[in-house]
Amino acid sequence: MLSDETWRELRDQGTTRTYRERSVMLRQGSAGTHLLALTDGLAKVVCREPGGVVTWLAFRGPGDLLGEVSVFNGTSRTAEVVALTPCTTVVLEAERFRRFVEQRGLVMDLMRQALSRLRESDAQRTALLTLPLVVRLARVLLRLAELTSPGEESDVIRLTGLSQEEIAQATGVTRNAVITGLQRLRGSGAVETARRVIIIKDMRVLRDWATTHS
Numbered sequence: 001m002l003s004d005e006t007w008r009e010l011r012d013q014g015t016t017r018t019y020r021e022r023s024v025m026l027r028q029g030s031a032g033t034h035l036l037a038l039t040d041g042l043a044k045v046v047c048r049e050p051g052g053v054v055t056w057l058a059f060r061g062p063g064d065l066l067g068e069v070s071v072f073n074g075t076s077r078t079a080e081v082v083a084l085t086p087c088t089t090v091v092l093e094a095e096r097f098r099r100f101v102e103q104r105g106l107v108m109d110l111m112r113q114a115l116s117r118l119r120e121s122d123a124q125r126t127a128l129l130t131l132p133l134v135v136r137l138a139r140v141l142l143r144l145a146e147l148t149s150p151g152e153e154s155d156v157i158r159l160t161g162l163s164q165e166e167i168a169q170a171t172g173v174t175r176n177a178v179i180t181g182l183q184r185l186r187g188s189g190a191v192e193t194a195r196r197v198i199i200i201k202d203m204r205v206l207r208d209w210a211t212t213h214s
Contacts, residue, residue, distance in 0.1 A: 002109060007063065011037055013100050014092040019083040021161055025066065028080040032070025034093050038062055041087030042148055042161060046169075047079045056169035058121065059084075061147025068110065071097060084161040136171045137181040138209035141191070145200055157200040185209060 002010065014037065019025050025036060028048055038060060045057040045066075057079055060066060070077045071094045092100075101107060127136050145157045168178045182198075185191045190205040191198055200206055 002063075002106070002113075006104065006106065006109075007037075009104070010092070010100065011039065011090045013096055014090040017089050017091050019087040019089065021083055021086050023083050024080060025083055025087065025089070026077055026079075026081040028077050030077050032067065032072075032074065032077060032094060034091055035065055035067040035071045035097060036081070036089040036091060038064045038066055039088050039090060042084045042144070043081050043087055044084055044166065045079050045081050054169070056166070058117070058124075059144060059147055059170070062150065065110075065113075068097075069114070084166075133171070133173055133177055134181045134184050134209055135211075136173070137167070137178065138185065138190070138206050140167065140170045141185075141198065141200060142203075142206060142210055145203070145206075157203070159198040159200065161196060162198065163196060 016039075017036075019041070025043060040062055043060045043066065045060060047055045047057055049055060060081070066081050066089070067077060101110065127139065131139075141159070144159050144162070148159060149157045164175050164178050164182075168175045171178065171181075173181075182191065182193055185206070186193060188205055188209065190202050190209060191200055193199070
């Protein structure tokens with residue numbers, strides 16, 4: 001992550017744009033003419049494979065850059081970014097962003113961020129292969145809580161905009177398996193659920209599921 005000061009300076013380099021819930025923020029296959037600095041809201045990154053299969057890659061929240069890889073390497077975008085909730089971003093033109101990075105000496109910072117994302121992806125793939133369903137589900141919900149309420153101490157955190165299908169993609173299971181997992185989490189008092197809403201009621205219990213239950 002960039003420092004708070006650098007993030008503020010970066011935001012001054014572009015113009016604000018908002019996206020409606022479920023709208024495409026960056027389209028797979030498009031040219032890397034710009035990137036987005038996400039300042040508010042929750043988004044998902046997916047890859048659309050030939051034949052219509054959609055592969056979930058990551059969730060992104062405030063403080064994340066979106067689409068910076070294609071800006072740096074000059075290739076078309078290899079993934080699509082979709083707003084899960086209403087999102088506010090700063091649109092950064094490619095050349096101006098590259099100039100800003102060079103002038104501020106941010107190349108290494110951005111490389112570290114890219115490596116961190118790779119480690120996150122590797123850990124996610126390992127989890128899909130080795131961890132029980134409820135552990136995976138609890139970890140996904142904890143990650144979403146961190147993105148939507150960074151630094152918040154309250155146990156009660158409201159996650160909106162997510163379908164059970166999307167949670168299934170993120171955990172690598174079927175929708176029915178997600179329903180079963182959520183039932184177990186509800187039974188323990190960790191969460192409550194409604195249509196496209198998950199309320200984390202007890203972060204301690206959810207963390208316990210993420211680390212010790214099978």
